[in-house]
Amino acid sequence: MIPKHSHVFLNMWSVCMDPRVWENPSEFRPDWFLKDNAENFDYIGNNFQFPPFGSGRRVCPGLPLAERMVMYLLATLLHSFELRLPKGEAVDLSEKFGILMRKSTPSIATPYQRFRSCNI
Numbered sequence: 001m002i003p004k005h006s007h008v009f010l011n012m013w014s015v016c017m018d019p020r021v022w023e024n025p026s027e028f029r030p031d032w033f034l035k036d037n038a039e040n041f042d043y044i045g046n047n048f049q050f051p052p053f054g055s056g057r058r059v060c061p062g063l064p065l066a067e068r069m070v071m072y073l074l075a076t077l078l079h080s081f082e083l084r085l086p087k088g089e090a091v092d093l094s095e096k097f098g099i100l101m102r103k104s105t106p107s108i109a110t111p112y113q114r115f116r117s118c119n120i
């Protein structure tokens with residue numbers, strides 16, 4: 001386990017995929033972040049296990065806005081639209097390494113409105 005206040009330079013992104021920190025890091029396991037576990041995954045920049053917003057002097061200044069809005073935006077989108085892939089296609093989660101981690105195959109999905117009265 002990496003010490004909480006390590007002064008060793010860490011590559012922020014590789015630590016998110018480090019099996020010493022995360023058991024089976026490539027697995028999609030949203031339960032890691034459920035309420036009971038949430039306090040273990042502080043993301044405000046003091047804990048290097050999970051630094052999605054960076055850390056230190058250049059930590060993301062949009063964190064408080066993102067924290068309030070991302071869940072709301074995502075929930076609204078998923079509530080209002082069903083996203084369908086082209087027939088016969090599956091989502092490919094393989095990654096392409098770079099400054100930003102990208103999907104190696106982009107997914108193209110079509111949003112279908114779930115409710116007739118939906119205005120967004």
Ligand code: HEM
Binds near residue numbers: 053054055066
């Ligand atoms: C889920 C949403 C977001 C994520 C994951 C995110 C992530 C990041 C990360 C990783 C950095 C680099 C931090 C570092 O160098 O240590 C950064 C920087 C930055 N972010 Fe965000 N960000 C998000 C949303 C936002 C929003 C909503 C805003 C503005 C409204 C914003 C504005 C900025 C700015 C201006 C910087 C540059 C800070 C600097 O270099 O001093 N971000 N962000």
